[in-house]
Amino acid sequence: MIWNDIENVIKSNQRFVISSHMSADGDSIGSQLSFYWLLKSLGKDVIIFDKDPVPLKFRFLANSDQFTTIKPDSADVLVVLDCSNPARMGWENPEKLASTVIDIDHHRDNSHFGHHNVVETSAAATGEIIYQFFTKTGVSFPPFVAEALYAAILSDTGGFRFSNTNSRVLRVCADLADKGADCSKIYEQIYSTFPQRTLLLQSRIWSSLKFFADGKICIMELPLKVLDEVGAVYSDSEGMVDHTITADSVEVGMMLKYSDEETHFSLRSKGRIDVGKIAQKVPGGGGHYSAAGCTIKEPRDQALTQILAIITQELE
Numbered sequence: 001m002i003w004n005d006i007e008n009v010i011k012s013n014q015r016f017v018i019s020s021h022m023s024a025d026g027d028s029i030g031s032q033l034s035f036y037w038l039l040k041s042l043g044k045d046v047i048i049f050d051k052d053p054v055p056l057k058f059r060f061l062a063n064s065d066q067f068t069t070i071k072p073d074s075a076d077v078l079v080v081l082d083c084s085n086p087a088r089m090g091w092e093n094p095e096k097l098a099s100t101v102i103d104i105d106h107h108r109d110n111s112h113f114g115h116h117n118v119v120e121t122s123a124a125a126t127g128e129i130i131y132q133f134f135t136k137t138g139v140s141f142p143p144f145v146a147e148a149l150y151a152a153i154l155s156d157t158g159g160f161r162f163s164n165t166n167s168r169v170l171r172v173c174a175d176l177a178d179k180g181a182d183c184s185k186i187y188e189q190i191y192s193t194f195p196q197r198t199l200l201l202q203s204r205i206w207s208s209l210k211f212f213a214d215g216k217i218c219i220m221e222l223p224l225k226v227l228d229e230v231g232a233v234y235s236d237s238e239g240m241v242d243h244t245i246t247a248d249s250v251e252v253g254m255m256l257k258y259s260d261e262e263t264h265f266s267l268r269s270k271g272r273i274d275v276g277k278i279a280q281k282v283p284g285g286g287g288h289y290s291a292a293g294c295t296i297k298e299p300r301d302q303a304l305t306q307i308l309a310i311i312t313q314e315l316e
């Protein structure tokens with residue numbers, strides 16, 4: 001049993017580093033916090049190290065001040081959560097940090113890079129897998145850990161709106177509510193509390209809206225220099241891409257974020273097109289069926305032409 005292996009690794013080691021993918025989301029933050037609690041409760045030395053700082057909206061979660069962006073020197077075990085491959089962590093040589101690597105994830109393009117891999121692609125969130133781990137190994141956890149796991153699942157189901165929302169996920173969340181997760185507080189913190197600068201940035205992104213391919217493709221854009229103009233940060237644009245697939249004619253939505261040198265695409269599907277497959281056609285790209293991302297090392301015009309050609313092929 002893989003969980004027994006992981007329990008043994010935890011038992012026989014002392015110094016742990018927990019990490020996840022860059023540009024952390026609710027699932028990566030919530031998963032890392034719940035695992036942090038588990039290891040701390042067992043008396044371990046634990047550092048949570050991510051390339052990027054915790055987005056403001058997740059800082060209400062207990063222990064979110066324990067994250068660091070300063071790379072630790074070494075550890076016995078590196079626990080990588082919600083991250084499909086080491087490159088997505090965004091820092092150099094993660095495999096050299098520790099002699100043992102644990103990989104717990106639900107991305108279908110996970111490369112099984114760990115010594116111990118728990119990759120459950122049917123899970124709605126990595127937080128759901130960790131919940132199952134706690135449940136199956138008889139770990140009872142406090143309300144603030146229930147909140148971290150609930151925030152993880154809420155985020156990765158888009159607030160219970162995406163197609164990965166099902167009765168199993170809702171039962172897990174009902175149990176987390178029983179265990180003390182404050183559902184309305186968590187929703188409000190994640191989805192309806194913004195600094196002014198975020199709304200100012202969003203208004204700029206909305207005004208960039210365009211359609212292609214007879215309305216089947218919708219795009220929004222963020223030239224990165226706009227961040228400085230409105231005093232916003234990268235994560236203030238999170239979630240905007242989801243608006244692109246609300247147009248009735250749309251099959252594929254995307255958000256472009258670009259500098260003079262490169263263009264990042266966040267892709268969304270309304271259901272018929274596999275955007276993970278589209279993203280994989282670009283080196284380094286990948287993701288889920290309905291949400292994926294890739295970066296083309298070209299300026300905006302050239303990169304957009306390339307991705308539109310790939311998408312148009314898929315639409316036919």
Ligand SMILES: [Mn+2]
Pocket residue numbers: 027028082106124125126156
């Ligand atoms: Mn996830």
